[in-house]
Amino acid sequence: MNSSLASNIIRFIVLLLVQVTICNNINLLGYINPYIYVIFILLFPVKNNRLLFLVLAFNLGLLVDMFLDSGGVHAGASVFLAFARPVFLKYAFGTLYDHQTLKFGNSEIGALIMYVSGCVILHHLILFYLEIFNISQIILLLKKALFSSIFTVSLSLLLILLFKPRK
Amino acid sequence: MQQIFNFVIRNKTFLLFLLLFGIALSLTIQSHSYHRSQFINSANSLTGGVYGTVNSVGQYFDLKEQNTILVEENKKLREELLNTVKTPQNTAIDSSLIDKRFKIVSAEVYKNSYNSPNNYLTINRGKRDSIQQDFGVITSKGIVGIIDNTSKKFSTVLSILSKKSRINAMLKTSNQSGSLKWNEASPYIVQLEDVSKFANVTIGDTIVTGGQSAIFPKGLGIGVVEKYTIDAGGDTYIIQVRLFNDMTTLQHVYIIKNNDIEELKTLEALNNE
16 A cells, blocks of 8 residues: 555545535535546546546546436546546646656646646536536536636645645 | 457557446436436435535534524414414314325435536435435425435435426416426526416416426415516416525425325326326
8 A cells, every 4th residue: 555545545535525515515606616526637646557547537526426416427527537638748748748757746837737727627618518418508608617617726726736745 | 359359458548438438428418318317316325424414514504594494484384373263173083094195204405506407405314204206395485396316314306496397386366377497597586487378477476386296285385476578489478486495595394295196196107008
């Protein structure tokens, strides 16, 4: 049992509980909630098995769905983000990712903001598309995705930087 | 054969992604299109346990508000009791022999949502308390929703704030009925559609349940007419109804058990054959 495994398990459980008990009851302006459980998908170790990663992301989403009675909305968005993550890693971190030496704890802040924003916006677009499931309400969809994304990105960055491992 | 295996191994990540995304998509479609019984729902001991723990802390924050609601309800019931004319009873009736048509079970709301297209509540009563699908859920002010999934100790309630819910309702004064829907715009306003153009609608009229289904008894409060328009076809009204209930702060609810529901269902099944 190494520390990376333990910290990922703890992160999975804590983020899930915080999400369903606190973050889903914020309802800023009536409908804006942050979806901070994506931090688990964002910070999952890069070198690890991708199949396991997909399954874990799916299960995390499915558990959130179970708590929120939302069908398979979060599972779909999470698994999509997990699959598309390498694209964002490559775009934001460039050579660091290519050389497999990427550590989120000591990465550059600009690159981190870029990475988190890109991932969260993609996740939220898919999430709200699946939730609303009606292309004629595209304005509502974009509005919800935009405001929730801003909230999630700021909260996630805050949490990631706050719980950064000490050197 | 070898090539197929090679293809699967080479693209295993993509294939797994397709599989998982497909499952998620089918769950989503199922939750959007079928009227009831979601496969993944919050009526189970894991979610119920977590929400129960949170609720045992959270309920203290709005005790004052809930007390006011209870006192209001007591006041209303007392007034009703004092104003009913007592008829002298000559014959003693054994009350246990009277068949009660409706029975009420109280429940606490563990989870409530009001900002997605289909909203569900989770409450702390289940099969153990003989709660079944299709029982109505109300508060002292008005209707809340219909029981959807039940587990041993918990149930989910399909809120009236849902694209999927259709509830029979009518104008209290003229008994003109229509069906209650929600257009996702506001958690305080629902729409009453298919009301005949010949109905007399005025702003401020009370909307009550219609009693055409076995779920809610006739005459339970829903809301008041906020404004009304004639729909595109020109034959029916679309009435905006402001709910009596504040759906965003539900804490205590009542479940209506209809003892005739089995009989009604068998009759309806006979008719459909």
